[in-house]
Amino acid sequence: MAQGSNGRATLADVARRAGVSHATASRALNGSTRNVRPDLRQRVLAAAGELGYVVNSAAQAVARGRGEHIALLVNGINDDYFSPVASGVLHAAEADDRMVTMISSRNSPEQATRVVASLRAQRPRAIILAGGRSVTAGAWDARLVDELTLYQNEGGRVVAISEEGLPFDTVAVGNRAAGADLAAQLADLGYRDFTVLAGPAQARTAHDRVAGFREALAERGIEVGEDRVIHCGFDRDGGYAAAGECLRRRAPTRLLFAISDAVAVGAIARLREAGMDLPGEMAVAGIDDVPALRDVSPALTTVRLPWPEAGRAALDLVAEPDDTGPRVVRLRGHVVLRESTPALGRL
Amino acid sequence: MAQGSNGRATLADVARRAGVSHATASRALNGSTRNVRPDLRQRVLAAAGELGYVVNSAAQAVARGRGEHIALLVNGINDDYFSPVASGVLHAAEADDRMVTMISSRNSPEQATRVVASLRAQRPRAIILAGGRSVTAGAWDARLVDELTLYQNEGGRVVAISEEGLPFDTVAVGNRAAGADLAAQLADLGYRDFTVLAGPAQARTAHDRVAGFREALAERGIEVGEDRVIHCGFDRDGGYAAAGECLRRRAPTRLLFAISDAVAVGAIARLREAGMDLPGEMAVAGIDDVPALRDVSPALTTVRLPWPEAGRAALDLVAEPDDTGPRVVRLRGHVVLRESTPALGRL
DNA sequence: TTGTATGCGTTATCAG
DNA sequence: CTGATAACGCATACAA
Numbered sequence: 007m008a009q010g011s012n013g014r015a016t017l018a019d020v021a022r023r024a025g026v027s028h029a030t031a032s033r034a035l036n037g038s039t040r041n042v043r044p045d046l047r048q049r050v051l052a053a054a055g056e057l058g059y060v061v062n063s064a065a066q067a068v069a070r071g072r073g074e075h076i077a078l079l080v081n082g083i084n085d086d087y088f089s090p091v092a093s094g095v096l097h098a099a100e101a102d103d104r105m106v107t108m109i110s111s112r113n114s115p116e117q118a119t120r121v122v123a124s125l126r127a128q129r130p131r132a133i134i135l136a137g138g139r140s141v142t143a144g145a146w147d148a149r150l151v152d153e154l155t156l157y158q159n160e161g162g163r164v165v166a167i168s169e170e171g172l173p174f175d176t177v178a179v180g181n182r183a184a185g186a187d188l189a190a191q192l193a194d195l196g197y198r199d200f201t202v203l204a205g206p207a208q209a210r211t212a213h214d215r216v217a218g219f220r221e222a223l224a225e226r227g228i229e230v231g232e233d234r235v236i237h238c239g240f241d242r243d244g245g246y247a248a249a250g251e252c253l254r255r256r257a258p259t260r261l262l263f264a265i266s267d268a269v270a271v272g273a274i275a276r277l278r279e280a281g282m283d284l285p286g287e288m289a290v291a292g293i294d295d296v297p298a299l300r301d302v303s304p305a306l307t308t309v310r311l312p313w314p315e316a317g318r319a320a321l322d323l324v325a326e327p328d329d330t331g332p333r334v335v336r337l338r339g340h341v342v343l344r345e346s347t348p349a350l351g352r353l
Numbered sequence: 354m355a356q357g358s359n360g361r362a363t364l365a366d367v368a369r370r371a372g373v374s375h376a377t378a379s380r381a382l383n384g385s386t387r388n389v390r391p392d393l394r395q396r397v398l399a400a401a402g403e404l405g406y407v408v409n410s411a412a413q414a415v416a417r418g419r420g421e422h423i424a425l426l427v428n429g430i431n432d433d434y435f436s437p438v439a440s441g442v443l444h445a446a447e448a449d450d451r452m453v454t455m456i457s458s459r460n461s462p463e464q465a466t467r468v469v470a471s472l473r474a475q476r477p478r479a480i481i482l483a484g485g486r487s488v489t490a491g492a493w494d495a496r497l498v499d500e501l502t503l504y505q506n507e508g509g510r511v512v513a514i515s516e517e518g519l520p521f522d523t524v525a526v527g528n529r530a531a532g533a534d535l536a537a538q539l540a541d542l543g544y545r546d547f548t549v550l551a552g553p554a555q556a557r558t559a560h561d562r563v564a565g566f567r568e569a570l571a572e573r574g575i576e577v578g579e580d581r582v583i584h585c586g587f588d589r590d591g592g593y594a595a596a597g598e599c600l601r602r603r604a605p606t607r608l609l610f611a612i613s614d615a616v617a618v619g620a621i622a623r624l625r626e627a628g629m630d631l632p633g634e635m636a637v638a639g640i641d642d643v644p645a646l647r648d649v650s651p652a653l654t655t656v657r658l659p660w661p662e663a664g665r666a667a668l669d670l671v672a673e674p675d676d677t678g679p680r681v682v683r684l685r686g687h688v689v690l691r692e693s694t695p696a697l698g699r700l
Numbered sequence: 701t702t703g704t705a706t707g708c709g710t711t712a713t714c715a716g
Numbered sequence: 717c718t719g720a721t722a723a724c725g726c727a728t729a730c731a732a
Contacts, residue, residue: 013506013507013508014476014507014725016724016725016726017725017726017727018725018726026702026703027702027703027704028703028704028725028726028727029702029703029704029727029728030701030702030703032726032727032728033701033702033727033728036726036727037727037728041701042701042702043701043702046701046702058503060470060471060473060474061474061725061726062415062474062476062724062725062726063474063475063476064411064412064414064415064420064475064476064724064725064726065411065415065708065724065725065726065727066725066726066727067411067708067726068409068411068412068415068708068709068710068724068725068726068727069707069708069725069726069727069728070708070726070727071708073411075454075475096455096457100457100459103471105454105456105471105475106454106455106456107422107452107453107454107455108443108453108454108455109452109453110443110447112447123407124407124450124452126407127407127408127409127410128410128411128452129361129409129410129411156405159360160360160361161360242647242648271648272648274648275648278650298645298646299645300589301589301618301619301621301622301649302648302649303625303650361709363708363709363710364709364710365709373718373719374718374719374720375709375710375711375719375720376710376711376712376718376719376720376721377717377718377719379709379710379711379712380711380717380718383710383711384711384712388717389717389718390717390718393717393718408709408710409708409709409710411708411709411710412708412709412710412711412724413709413710413711414710414724415708415709415710415711415724415725415726416709416710416711416712416723416724417710417711417712417724418711418724
């Protein structure tokens, strides 16, 4: 409670006050394996309490060669919808009493590379890549992978969430399956004419979702031509623009499949502006099920992705090192049908 | 580019390769004040590059006595609307190339106290308190303030955002003014009968907003009785419940003033459920102007709070130490009138 | 089990 | 301006 005479109390202070050596104090307070005689431990703990001692984790990191916190690399602090991936990881970390250092790559591959370098300086236990959305084309380029590999070679752990194909432990959130499952259910509802608001052309996440969607449809004999795929930004404004483009093309469309809820919301806004009746004239579906959109109208059909579980899985991957090559944990979301895609009458 | 033979390259490695001393290498790479002969500096920089050297910031923190990063303490990772305060700070930090460590107090005062303790362990340059929303009653209790004061005595800086009255540097975001400005404009539009969805009874932020609102109205001869104030949670569900309560009371109300946009959205959802015409039968206004709600309908009248500026101001406060007592930077938002509060016909 | 001594990577001090 | 050398706070091999 009371603080040392000066500022911070050090381990030496505690040891002195408890009448033991630095080593014993260290072991009693932080050292995990070694045992300390109970009464001594008590004395140390008491002394620490009285001095208001808290370990200097920087010094700890120096001595141990690596810190204990986790660095979370996101592509951007999106003001619209803060990455659900980040939320998932933050939650899981909270449960583990883990510190998380968040840093943004500002949607720039070069910046991402620089950021990883400064992350290397921190020497965190692990770097978690929270991709998943607003991924710029080629964001995970060679330079970045190199830098991350460097970090890994130095003893750090790297886990990618929702970005398959990287040479690191990966938590796959089932983007392809999400698209496929959604397509299947929409087909069951009677939909046949789709336009896809596909997000950035080179973004892996977007690509997988679209691919799954089209494949599942193809299996049912429904082709979604390339001319029905409109690329756009990953966010609300992207959807807004793409919906406008869709209107312009006048292709027969009964349902707009948006690569993400954010895109879907933008599209809805645009369609409304055009005076369209939703979902009467046009149905809309997205992917993500972001909670903040619970109250949009019409209520949005979407695929709930397991972000909380993904965060958990990522942290577990970090906690259980395994050097037998990159592991991949596969999760899967589930479709949530709502008002924006009502069942169509039998054809 | 190439890494040292083993793992991490150390300052000693760089010095050796450049043929200079540790000290010189350190000064060339990090030390700010001292000067180094240009050609030597070049040699060092080159060596560092070739070795892929990155400073060990933990060691740096130990040597310097304090780290360079900033800790951001939020009340909770709200899945609905990630605290705009946090976004503001993150943005500003990004611009400064500063690392930010985010940690949540899980809306619990006890947890907050523990969290500050573990923050003390990290020895960050500063701790920024991102209050502002979902503040539990008495979240900033004495124990917490004590712990923060301890941290400050150890040489750390503390800045509170949107939580006035704390013995630390503060960025005031103008909660009272927000309520007042909004009330004034609504009165100008012709509104007279209000019910207030007031948020948690003891939350300072909520209290200030409501107080400003009622005062400005009182100045214009409009009284909002205590029976027109309904307390509720700070979030969407709080608004949902409070709107239900409002309906039950059947008090004549033409406009629902929600303490926050989140509450407003919840209220709108509840009113819709009750089959009400918005804004024809009931107008709704909030405070915050969260971007994610840009597309709710009817478009929400609200007060845009200067979160980005607040983040900037907080970081500036951190950057310019000043021990002449707590400073306070006062910012102010501005009202944004939208569809949810149409002008009423002359009375 | 406990204490001693040494190392971790940087910065800071103080001579040269 | 540069280079030895001593902190910084903690962990840990090694000896007791």
